[in-house]
Amino acid sequence: MTRTKKSPSKNKSIDDVARLAGVSITTVSRVINKVGAVKEKNRAKVMDAVKELKFEPSIFAQRLATGKSNVVALLIPRYEGVFYSFYALELIRATGTLCEAFKLDLLLHLTDSRPKSGLNLRGVGGVIFSDIIGTRYQVEEALKMGLPCVVINNYVDDLPVSCVAIDNLGGAKSAVNYLVSLGHKRIAHISGDVTTQAAEKRLEGYLEALKENRIALNEGYILKTDYSRGQARQASEKLFRMPEPPTAVFVASDSMALEVMAVARELGKNIPADLSIVGFDDNPSGLYGPVALTTIRQPLLKMAEEGVKELNRLMNAKKGTAVKKITLPTELVVRESCRTL
């Protein structure tokens, strides 16, 4: 006896279908996988049987048999700062949506990025690293396991891994250039967590743009934060109290920019009369409030899309396929928070 009869309550399996359709399980397999040739008549019979039995193939059996997994793990740092950002949320949403479209299962892994967390990737077919803050070794580990990997929101040029990042440098420059074009010279920068590549590049862009515009750098105009609203608040207060306060500020994230606006209002300042502000993200929250925030739009959704697409490609390609490094452009969105000097 090769097959045991199952009790009727059990889940339907491929040979229940085969029996009902009067064909072999091989034929059923061909039909559900759309491979090989099956006579139209038989295909129909199988389809009917599948429908009648409400048959769903066991993914475990499939994966065991094929040795392939279509589970994608999305690794996100559990850190407060990062996790609660507009960025993380948008990313989860976009990735979730895209994975569904690609018929991939999305496994969510919140990582502690503690020194040597074993990073359990059993059964995972591919990994998306959302940024890599202190988790480089995890990428290396996954790569060593021969797992298809894509790093998102971080341009990695010293590792053989596909990545899709945002042109933070260019975005920051266009923000500052815009301010300069409006006549501003005293431009401050409230930066994010500079251990983050995004914040680092935005700061770098700010610096470069100043230099290119021959504006002397005022070290005091650079306020570093951890991206939190709390620190943004402190930075803003510092800003407004300066003996020679800036006329404009480029803020590394919209949520921080909104905090700057709030502080300004509390201090009786007027935006943009007293201070011009450019944010970064194009967070929809920037639209509320009395004055809409001018910002740099970053294509988060596009980034997730490219990431999932690339991972999908890698997962279906044979090992050793060339990796891709993608940088997505940003876009200045002019609204109401800046004025001509």
Add this chain to the structure above:
Amino acid sequence: MTRTKKSPSKNKSIDDVARLAGVSITTVSRVINKVGAVKEKNRAKVMDAVKELKFEPSIFAQRLATGKSNVVALLIPRYEGVFYSFYALELIRATGTLCEAFKLDLLLHLTDSRPKSGLNLRGVGGVIFSDIIGTRYQVEEALKMGLPCVVINNYVDDLPVSCVAIDNLGGAKSAVNYLVSLGHKRIAHISGDVTTQAAEKRLEGYLEALKENRIALNEGYILKTDYSRGQARQASEKLFRMPEPPTAVFVASDSMALEVMAVARELGKNIPADLSIVGFDDNPSGLYGPVALTTIRQPLLKMAEEGVKELNRLMNAKKGTAVKKITLPTELVVRESCRTL
């Protein structure tokens, strides 16, 4: 020949370990699953072999063999309003953390809750429904499949399913009672999306508390929204323009309450001098800004914890185990946004 020799590059399997350790695969299985009795000497040999080969059992083979899956699907509506809330984010984080602790794999499913989306649950061992807005049928479906289910953030009493919800009614009442105790009589309510059970119950609590305090209901004082900041803004503006404006308002979410504060400031009003505000959530954002928000704390983390725990119980119990209905208490957190009248 029962087993094929594999090429050395292939992943190690249980009989590579068995061979190296000089025991049968059964013994290896016993060791890695910590079941049955194995002589200490053999156990050691197996462990060594496992380590040397870096062996990791195939979860697909395990699941196929045992018929069990430890994959938990978390279903979250993709809706903007719900998805971008503090609630959803906190929930994802908490669930992710808890699942990791329980060694469960967390599959993220963003649902459209479109009429009949097939809800692909193949290979899933249990489901957590985060709220059920127009997705009751999905719960019923999953239940029908005999899948362990837990509904979170929604008290479901007409379905044989475990659920863990928050005492929204009680929370709302304590908010209003607090306001009344401060001497307020003209109390408005900015409600959330009332198709949501949470918003519905908060509104109900508001109504009940008024009645219990013998305060006549002013229909105009109830402003319904979809939880978005945009609608909160509109509602606030309406509020401030009333011929007889309220002296206090109970807002169904902290993020909306913050919007009320922002609008107040823009209109030159002072909080709490001109208006007392109580929110709901205990969203950390409520701590920023010049006046800290008084609010109702809801134990989101606890809710996720109870949810995962319960699901885990269900997944390890035999079918037909009694379900549990849990309601978690809320807590009034007095800060600075209310004043005595």
Add this chain to the structure above:
DNA sequence: ATGAAAGCGCTAACAA
């Protein structure tokens, strides 16, 4: 175009 049969890697009776 179709089917028989050999695995995929593991667990769990059942024997020994």
Add this chain to the structure above:
DNA sequence: TTGTTAGCGCTTTCAT
């Protein structure tokens, strides 16, 4: 305490 063996449900040669 240990090993033998029959599956779990599916894919995939290889014949037919």
